Amino acid sequence: MRFEDISISKIQLDNRTCEISFLSDLTVLRNSIQQKGILQPVHLKALGTGRFQVVSGFKRIDCAQALGFTSIPAFILEDEISLLECFERAVEENFFSRKFNVIEKAGVIQKLEKEFNISKEVLIQKYLPFLGLNASETVYQIYKNSVTLDPFVQEYIVRDHLPVYVIEEFFKFSLPDQRVIILFLQSIHFSVSTLKEFLVWIYEISLRDRSSISDMLLEPLKAIVQDHTLDGRQKLQVLRQWLKNKRYPRLSTLETRFVMLKQKLHLPLEATEFFEDNKLHMKLSFQNKKELEQWIEKMKEASLKPELDEILKIV
């Protein structure tokens, strides 16, 4: 390996075989190069024709070119080093200097498979552990599927640092549906857990009712999101309740009825989660005898109301 300043015009900029980065923010790097030049040489592979292929340093070269640099410091890997070895070096260099996002790891796996014809067995046994992943078919499938996601979904995954268990939910949708979902997600922000719930519910509703995702998201849910009388948190609550009513119609009806009866009884009654038990619970707090007597009075009043019989029937 030798060190040289290489003219950018001799570099094959359109050959992105060894590129790994996905969705990089080049602002910081560009400012740094503008102020201090290129501190870390790029790696190039000599092609024997006086031209060079980029092994690592795509972002540095892109920034340097945009800033008007004509040459760039580079370590030159000799022609006899195979392209696979170059790619492995690129992965290694990137991997030890920063954390790969899910789509970058998926991209590495895809390139090894498609461009370097690495068998699935070798990928699972050798390269998944190399990328810090478990050597299993399941993991392999998850990353393989991630590459096939709509690019906007991929971008969303990276920007929101979505974990694998949420990413998997996107696999269930067709590409057009993914696009519809991602457009919808631009208008409302979910936490990771609520996003998973949202994806699970819209999928299961569409499967059960044989309805299209776009019908569901474009009409009733879009109206909620566009309701300017609600703040972001309220929108999420209304949206979640709408979906829950749709996904669990009978249970939701029961819960709504329970809340209504509870309010009429003026007691802090609670049922077990999903009414699995048939008991009602009540936790009272009081500071003195008078407050206790008030509770007793409320309970007496409640015991005479027909709503008590009804709420007991519900549970």
Added chain:
Amino acid sequence: MIFYRPSKIYVDPSVGDSPITQSILKTFPDVPCDYTCEKPNILNQLSGYSDPLLEGKKHLWITRNQGKLLKKCGASTSSLNNLVCCNYFILDFSFNCHFECVYCFLQEYTNLPLMIVYANIDEMLHALQELLDTTSSSIRIGTGEMADSLALDEITGFSQYLVPFFANQKKAFLELKTKSDSIQNLLKWDPKGQTVVAWSMSPSSYIQKYDFKTASFEERLKAAKLCEQAGYKIAFHLDPLIAEPTWKEDYQELIDHLFSNFNPAWVSLGALRFNANLKSMIQKRFPHTTLTVGEFVSTPDGKKRYFRQFREELYQTVHGYIEKYHRQTPTYLCMENKVVWQNSMGSVPLSEQDLEKHIVTHMGTFERCQNLSLLLFLRGLFFA
């Protein structure tokens, strides 16, 4: 029904001489066979397949069951509070099933996803005899918990050992639970009233939709009729009960079919349930199935079930259909708590022994006298 044929057989030499092993090898003389004391190597390679379960089932491992040969039904060790059990014993003669039922818990249950046959039949019969020697009351012993009791019977010949063994017992009943129509071996024996062949039953369209590779509804009914004619008692497990949009009509029709043709020894009801892992597995293996999109909620033991009030409606309705035909047919709920029992069946068994006694007593009295009033008296006696 699709019959099982392995692509490779592994034999533990310690059971090489077992008649079960010999029967299997005789059935598949052309299938490659390895003798090995170790777990088959294929286990290390299965994770490389897109469906390790499907691949694993192509490999048949004949070995010795080194664990407890007889154990109480898993429901009795469930973490669910107030679970009502039926004092059922399980003989593990085999593990895994070549059928592909969408809801089957075996999909997520094991890290040994091969077809496993335990060939130490002598030790099993010995363990059975030991249990029976120390048990005072009548008990039911089944083989259909971790495998279908009969799916491989024409290959293994297990029933040829179990049915005659139980025919000589007075206080134990063998239950062979199946979705197959592999009954040819059964027809060779007189069970002397001690073997019950129980079919898992669902409405015909549900079987087509969810019970892949199994015997069809009609095939199951035909097999049941042949078994009944050969002297076997017949039972039905309506488990899982699945709440398709037309479930009321579908189960009405099912009960009409079953009870106009049979007088079952017992019927069990169990609403569809699964844990989170199984749900993922089902969605992965059967991506377009609507099985998991019902109104399921998490219950205290970690399983997803239809919410309680809906389960109660399912049980009440189906039990109502049954009662129109045979009020005396013992009907019990599987993996359910006392609240659901009370609300669905109108009573709760005092204990698992009482429930067992109720079921078994019915079998005895059923033959000796068809006296409805006595049975109703017994029913009142055993239920709180």
